[in-house]
Amino acid sequence: MKKILIVMLVLVLCAGFAFAGGKKEEPAPAEEKAPVQAEKVVEKPSVLVYATTDTVIDMDPANAYDFFTWELFQNVYKGLLAYEPGTTDIVPALAESYEINAAGDEYTFHLRRDVKFTDGTPFTADVVKWSIDRVISLAGDPSWLVIDYVKSVDVVDDYTVRFNLNFPCGFFPSLVATVPYFPVNPNIYPVDTIVRDPGELKGGAIVGLGAYKIVSFKRDEEIILDKNELYFGKKANIDRIVIRQFADATTMRLALERGEVDLVYKTLNPSDIADLEKNPEFTTNKMSGPYIRYMCFETSESVFKDKRLRQAFGALINRQEIIDKVYLGQAEPLYSMIPNGMIFHTNDFKTALGDGNVAKANSLLAELGYTAANPFEFELWYTPSHYGDAEVNLAEVMKANLEKSPAMKVTIKSAEWATYRDQWSNKQMPAYFLGWYPDYIDPDNYTAAFAGTVGSAGLGIFFSDPRFDELFIKEQSSPDNAVRKAVFEELQALWTEECPTVPILQAYLYVFTKKNIKNVKIGPTLIFNYNVLTIE
Numbered sequence: 001m002k003k004i005l006i007v008m009l010v011l012v013l014c015a016g017f018a019f020a021g022g023k024k025e026e027p028a029p030a031e032e033k034a035p036v037q038a039e040k041v042v043e044k045p046s047v048l049v050y051a052t053t054d055t056v057i058d059m060d061p062a063n064a065y066d067f068f069t070w071e072l073f074q075n076v077y078k079g080l081l082a083y084e085p086g087t088t089d090i091v092p093a094l095a096e097s098y099e100i101n102a103a104g105d106e107y108t109f110h111l112r113r114d115v116k117f118t119d120g121t122p123f124t125a126d127v128v129k130w131s132i133d134r135v136i137s138l139a140g141d142p143s144w145l146v147i148d149y150v151k152s153v154d155v156v157d158d159y160t161v162r163f164n165l166n167f168p169c170g171f172f173p174s175l176v177a178t179v180p181y182f183p184v185n186p187n188i189y190p191v192d193t194i195v196r197d198p199g200e201l202k203g204g205a206i207v208g209l210g211a212y213k214i215v216s217f218k219r220d221e222e223i224i225l226d227k228n229e230l231y232f233g234k235k236a237n238i239d240r241i242v243i244r245q246f247a248d249a250t251t252m253r254l255a256l257e258r259g260e261v262d263l264v265y266k267t268l269n270p271s272d273i274a275d276l277e278k279n280p281e282f283t284t285n286k287m288s289g290p291y292i293r294y295m296c297f298e299t300s301e302s303v304f305k306d307k308r309l310r311q312a313f314g315a316l317i318n319r320q321e322i323i324d325k326v327y328l329g330q331a332e333p334l335y336s337m338i339p340n341g342m343i344f345h346t347n348d349f350k351t352a353l354g355d356g357n358v359a360k361a362n363s364l365l366a367e368l369g370y371t372a373a374n375p376f377e378f379e380l381w382y383t384p385s386h387y388g389d390a391e392v393n394l395a396e397v398m399k400a401n402l403e404k405s406p407a408m409k410v411t412i413k414s415a416e417w418a419t420y421r422d423q424w425s426n427k428q429m430p431a432y433f434l435g436w437y438p439d440y441i442d443p444d445n446y447t448a449a450f451a452g453t454v455g456s457a458g459l460g461i462f463f464s465d466p467r468f469d470e471l472f473i474k475e476q477s478s479p480d481n482a483v484r485k486a487v488f489e490e491l492q493a494l495w496t497e498e499c500p501t502v503p504i505l506q507a508y509l510y511v512f513t514k515k516n517i518k519n520v521k522i523g524p525t526l527i528f529n530y531n532v533l534t535i536e
Helices: 001-021 067-076 125-138 141-147 173-176 249-257 269-276 305-318 319-325 347-351 359-367 392-400 417-425 453-458 466-477 483-496
Strands: 047-052 082-083 091-092 095-100 106-111 150-157 161-167 212-218 222-227 240-245 263-265 283-297 332-333 374-380 410-412 430-435 501-514
Touching: 047 249, 067 212, 067 222, 106 125, 106 173, 125 161, 125 240, 141 453, 161 173, 249 263, 249 269, 269 283, 269 392, 269 501, 283 305, 305 359, 305 392, 305 483, 305 501, 319 332, 319 374, 319 392, 319 501, 347 483, 392 410, 392 430, 410 501, 466 483
Parallel strands: 047 240, 047 263, 374 410, 374 430
Antiparallel strands: 082 091, 095 106, 106 161, 150 161, 212 222, 222 240, 263 501, 283 430, 283 501, 332 501
């Protein structure tokens, strides 16, 4: 049976071959041949690797109050208004327009339509109100930027929202461009809890309205951002930004020189900066904006409760010595909390307390019974990596400055940034270094944040003086520059008496890039917009 089946199969196959060969196949006409398809070229996504020693703290606009976290938020979130990249010009963002009432204490914003978060959630006036109410309720570190100014927020309709202010405020549009005013998605943020990591959010990821979206977050290691295709504005030029976080400046510099990273920003050692400026392989972007360094004191309970001790500290600082020894000349002395070159700036600290004024300090210390035999002893705190590796040198030179008075004895202590922030909030550091990047460009931002009752508490200073608070309200509510000038001159004179903080220097900022990286636009606001960067 098997043999018969095999024979039949052979006969069928032979018949098939005979049939196929029985008719000669004519070649198809040339015009009927299928066209050759060109191979599709897939462009490789553009990637920029950005190196920094900075770290982030809370991934929550309601509580984050450090420069690098705000930088991230400027790129993954958006405000109703924004700064034009590289300038101090306020331009429409999530709001298409706004209007002010005659009294100047109501701002009504008309929102863009058809704007969506990266998860598709619609952006509406309800989202704006919910976000502002949340900031006020949580009362986080930067909440004073809202609480001091905003009485309430009303939803007029789906795309109109009104801010009712505590008093008229001419620079309110600049405040609206700051991070605490950024709308967040009510579907993923908890209403009553501050979020530290994206994993704590519903869905486990940041859902924003900015030009980029965070697709990977490894704390203190790496953050990856991809272009947000739903962004309402001009799309980013670079598809992916990889932010690598380095533990020290030396390793970061080596990564740039080895070609492992494309851009380096915050914070290199002064010696690295001097060397890289001379290296023709890299582009140097030097910014002389309003970045300041200063001393803070816990004024309510610590050993610095007496203002004469704060004055003595201020008198002993030798600014030029610090600039020369620590920063290799990459800064300039500062004698006011208001930066050099900003309107209403004065040099009251220079005239009232001087530089390295040992005699003045000894006199103040003697009034309190401190002598070489009975010195005033205290802890001086710094954070070792947040501001760069030179910070330990700053602490050591400052200690040497202070101990030029035999009536002072300083113990240096340090803590990493997250702990440092906790310690100032808990009143655990009597004297500590901080740096200030502006929230908005106005002298108010360099004064109310440190000596206003609400603002100073957020920075661990806990200074409260009705004279200062009244002066802040006066300058904030006046549209008259002559009035504001008189107020700020009075404030700066008072500052040298009370010394809630002591200014030290105004530093330059540097961004180093490979030659093919263009459009690094960081103007006086010091906002770094990733979406305008290009790779050639």
